[in-house]
Amino acid sequence: MNQKDFSILIGGEAGQGSRKAGLIIAEMFNQLGYKVLIYDDYQSLIKGGHSFSLIRVSAKQVFSHCQKIDFLLALDKRTITEHQQSLNGMIIFNQDRVESSQGTGIAAETIVKECQGSLIMANTALIAGFAKIVGIEWSVLEEVLRREIKKEIAKNLEIAKKAFESESVLVKIKKLKNAHQLLLTGNEAVALGGVRAGLEMYYAYPMTPATGILHYLAEHSQDLNVCVSQLENEIAIINAALGSAYAGKRSMVGTSGGGFALMVEALSLAVQAEEPIVIVESQRPGPASGVPTYQAQGDLLFSLSAGHGDIVKFVVAPGDAEEAFYWTAKAMNLAWQYQTPVIVLIDKELSETTFSFNPQAIKIEKEEAGLWNKEGEYKRYFDVRDGISPLAFPGDKAIVKVTSYEHDELGRAVEDAKLIKKMQEKRKRKFKLMQKEAEKTQAINVLGKAKIALVCFGSVKGAVKETAKKLGLKMVQPLILQPFPEKQMKKALQGVEKIICVENNASGQLARLLSGYGIKVDENVLKYDGRPFFQEELEEEIKKIIYGKSRNKLS
Amino acid sequence: MENLETNCLNTWCPGCGNFGILTAIKKAVDSLLKQGIKKENIVLVSDIGCGSKLVDYLNLNSFDSLHGRSVATAVGIALANPDLKVIVSIGDGGALNEGIAHLIHAAKRNSNLTVLMHNNRLFALTAGQFTAVSPKGLKGKSTPAGAPEEPINPLALMLDAKASFIARGYSFKPEHLASLIEKAVKHQGFSFIEILQPCVSFFNPLQFYNERVYEIKETSREEARKLIEEWNYNGEGKIPLGVFYSEEREVYERINKRKGA
Numbered sequence: 001m002n003q004k005d006f007s008i009l010i011g012g013e014a015g016q017g018s019r020k021a022g023l024i025i026a027e028m029f030n031q032l033g034y035k036v037l038i039y040d041d042y043q044s045l046i047k048g049g050h051s052f053s054l055i056r057v058s059a060k061q062v063f064s065h066c067q068k069i070d071f072l073l074a075l076d077k078r079t080i081t082e083h084q085q086s087l088n089g090m091i092i093f094n095q096d097r098v099e100s101s102q103g104t105g106i107a108a109e110t111i112v113k114e115c116q117g118s119l120i121m122a123n124t125a126l127i128a129g130f131a132k133i134v135g136i137e138w139s140v141l142e143e144v145l146r147r148e149i150k151k152e153i154a155k156n157l158e159i160a161k162k163a164f165e166s167e168s169v170l171v172k173i174k175k176l177k178n179a180h181q182l183l184l185t186g187n188e189a190v191a192l193g194g195v196r197a198g199l200e201m202y203y204a205y206p207m208t209p210a211t212g213i214l215h216y217l218a219e220h221s222q223d224l225n226v227c228v229s230q231l232e233n234e235i236a237i238i239n240a241a242l243g244s245a246y247a248g249k250r251s252m253v254g255t256s257g258g259g260f261a262l263m264v265e266a267l268s269l270a271v272q273a274e275e276p277i278v279i280v281e282s283q284r285p286g287p288a289s290g291v292p293t294y295q296a297q298g299d300l301l302f303s304l305s306a307g308h309g310d311i312v313k314f315v316v317a318p319g320d321a322e323e324a325f326y327w328t329a330k331a332m333n334l335a336w337q338y339q340t341p342v343i344v345l346i347d348k349e350l351s352e353t354t355f356s357f358n359p360q361a362i363k364i365e366k367e368e369a370g371l372w373n374k375e376g377e378y379k380r381y382f383d384v385r386d387g388i389s390p391l392a393f394p395g396d397k398a399i400v401k402v403t404s405y406e407h408d409e410l411g412r413a414v415e416d417a418k419l420i421k422k423m424q425e426k427r428k429r430k431f432k433l434m435q436k437e438a439e440k441t442q443a444i445n446v447l448g449k450a451k452i453a454l455v456c457f458g459s460v461k462g463a464v465k466e467t468a469k470k471l472g473l474k475m476v477q478p479l480i481l482q483p484f485p486e487k488q489m490k491k492a493l494q495g496v497e498k499i500i501c502v503e504n505n506a507s508g509q510l511a512r513l514l515s516g517y518g519i520k521v522d523e524n525v526l527k528y529d530g531r532p533f534f535q536e537e538l539e540e541e542i543k544k545i546i547y548g549k550s551r552n553k554l555s
Numbered sequence: 556m557e558n559l560e561t562n563c564l565n566t567w568c569p570g571c572g573n574f575g576i577l578t579a580i581k582k583a584v585d586s587l588l589k590q591g592i593k594k595e596n597i598v599l600v601s602d603i604g605c606g607s608k609l610v611d612y613l614n615l616n617s618f619d620s621l622h623g624r625s626v627a628t629a630v631g632i633a634l635a636n637p638d639l640k641v642i643v644s645i646g647d648g649g650a651l652n653e654g655i656a657h658l659i660h661a662a663k664r665n666s667n668l669t670v671l672m673h674n675n676r677l678f679a680l681t682a683g684q685f686t687a688v689s690p691k692g693l694k695g696k697s698t699p700a701g702a703p704e705e706p707i708n709p710l711a712l713m714l715d716a717k718a719s720f721i722a723r724g725y726s727f728k729p730e731h732l733a734s735l736i737e738k739a740v741k742h743q744g745f746s747f748i749e750i751l752q753p754c755v756s757f758f759n760p761l762q763f764y765n766e767r768v769y770e771i772k773e774t775s776r777e778e779a780r781k782l783i784e785e786w787n788y789n790g791e792g793k794i795p796l797g798v799f800y801s802e803e804r805e806v807y808e809r810i811n812k813r814k815g816a
Contacts, residue, residue, distance in 0.1 A: 201635060227634065227811060232660040236627040239620065239657075243600070243631025246618050247639065251631070269621055394598045394616040394632070394639055401610065403619035404603075412563055412611045413619070 011052030012075025022053025033176030187212030193328030294530030319461030387430030572752030606673035623653025
């Protein structure tokens with residue numbers, strides 16, 4: 001088989017292990033030198049229903065998922081009925097549960113029973129059969145299984161061997177020369193990015209799609225030296241994290257829109273008290289509980305405006321795993337340099353997609369905050385010119401007073417008109433400096449040169465990048481959304497005659513943000529069915545706008 | 556005695572129960588400093604309301620948090636640096652209305668901190684509305700016909716929530732209260748002191764308290780429950796003061812560290 005870019009879908013009921021199977025398939029191809037990208041689609045239930053992993057493998061780095069499927073692996077019947085229309089290739093199915101006139105059946109559950117395994121191991125049998133059919137060597141499969149399966153590996157290998165030997169090679173996947181790469185989800189990249197910049201305390205309350213950060217850090221807390229705590233609710237989470245920051249520890253919290261809404265009062269506290277904190281907000285469809293396990297970008301304007309009072313904070317929006325690592329580390333550094341909350345705005349698609357990850361490509365280290373020089377009386381809110389007072393912590397030879405009230409330089413509540421104004425102005429000077437920081441940082445990704453630009457933020461970048469490349473368009477992706485890098489954005493759009501905004505929400509929130517800076521978006525491509533943009537469908541939409549009738553014009 | 560004064564103007568009403576509490580905290584801190592606890596390792600965390608202003612009146616590390624959230628803030632401070640002695644000053648409204656979840660969970664978690672609940676049995680700084688511990692029928696601006704709800708017994712709540720140190724003090728017995736605070740701060744784990752505090756402006760049961768309070772000695776969990784339920788937070792029963800119950804239990808900070816490191 002000469003094709004070097006194809007998609008494999010493995011699906012079944014929740015509880016049949018299609019997600020793990022997807023990861024194992026991806027790891028096999030990773031081993032063969034392919035870059036991979038896994039989209040996990042699952043419902044908010046534990047058993048039954050329909051879930052699937054869509055694995056795109058390619059000789060070159062890929063950024064988005066394709067609808068067209070080359071190999072359809074069915075643990076159950078529904079997988080075939082749901083996805084057959086996208087198939088342009090081969091079906092491999094669990095013949096103990098599925099009848100199909102086309103494709104290759106594997107007696108997955110029979111093999112499991114013969115080996116006295118548990119039913120979930122049928123996924124191992126299906127993967128092993130698939131591996132043989134596409135000509136992957138047993139040694140590759142074995143190595144990946146040994147690495148990925150922790151429970152009952154001997155039994156799984158026995159099942160795999162039997163299924164592997166029951167099939168014969170139908171196509172031969174080429175082995176490539178690329179080195180094996182790390183596979184990471186966006187959530188894992190966020191966790192590791194935080195650690196790179198000195199994360200010491202992580203607090204969370206479970207909420208999809210951010211829960212993966214909690215699980216990953218809890219599992220690796222020892223190696224990564226991070227104290228991980230699940231507390232009673234999101235309000236406790238952020239307030240405890242602010243307590244830890246006050247005590248000198250780099251702290252981060254993670255949640256989705258609903259949990260973030262509960263944190264907002266304390267976000268405002270972080271600004272008033274000038275406590276550093278990183279808040280990871282992984283969006284999912286709203287309003288309210290919305291659709292917990294699916295994709296959306298509907299919290300952009302909420303995250304920008306969140307917090308009562310006159311507030312500026314940093315909001316950063318990475319678009320893939322490498323950016324998630326970099327920008328979470330950057331967020332932590334910014335939080336401590338500016339003593340401010342920083343929101344890392346991600347989404348389900350970025351959180352839970354698995355990426356081929358190149359750690360060498362990321363250059364960022366922990367940067368130190370400005371500390372008190374230990375001379376004279378310590379004033380937590382010393383009214384310095386740039387508005388950033390030196391930090392000290394309890395335990396230092398200082399009295400460190402912070403407060404949710406407006407305060408004097410010593411951190412004591414005030415109501416005096418002059419003092420209120422003075423402190424508001426101290427913060428305003430800091431906000432101005434944050435604006436400068438946004439402008440001097442490379443805050444916008446620009447790819448290509450063209451008169452038509454596709455503008456997007458967050459994970460939509462993947463589909464936009466591939467589409468822009470294919471159609472010869474420009475891609476513009478802001479990475480810092482507050483303070484908004486207005487000058488950089490205007491520069492990026494210089495000479496552009498048509499701006500098309502591509503967003504995973506129903507109202508065109510990025511376009512509305514841009515309009516606030518006098519940037520008129522000509523067309524808006526919006527997708528708000530809980531699914532990410534697939535590359536082919538975005539390409540079609542953009543072609544319609546460029547060559548055909550324009551739609552969805554934003555007034 | 557260690558000078559802990561600040562030059563902030565005290566804005567409590569003349570005769571306010573908070574003065575007695577402030578005196579008791581100063582005495583307890585002075586005693587702790589004499590026993591070798593470093594001043595820079597003491598952290599006060601306060602909430603919102605009259606009592607929470609005391610952070611401005613004490614020259615100690617402090618974090619004046621949001622309404623109801625001070626216990627959660629304190630959990631994070633204690634976890635971040637186990638050398639710190641973390642003392643929360645919170646009102647009955649903050650502890651039992653706005654922030655009751657944090658109080659219960661900090662107790663069951665056995666976070667190593669001390670909660671002083673200034674219990675004036677109503678919201679005072681917002682000019683007199685009922686809280687979770689107001690006597691049923693209390694007339695306030697939001698309930699002119701009287702508070703419609705039964706009061707919670709906060710000590711019974713803390714006992715059920717597995718608080719490892721439970722005590723009650725009285726703002727008009729500052730010496731006794733100071734000794735309770737000192738014991739609570741030295742206790743390893745979550746300590747809770749309810750401090751009865753008459754409010755001279757909106758609800759002043761000074762005489763009622765004076766007639767009913769008496770001091771007890773620490774006892775068993777079973778006996779503690781009986782003593783805790785002696786007064787019903789309405790008009791009935793005598794009011795025991797002192798440490799009801801304490802136990803040694805592994806603190807959250809250590810459990811968290813063990814699982815992580």
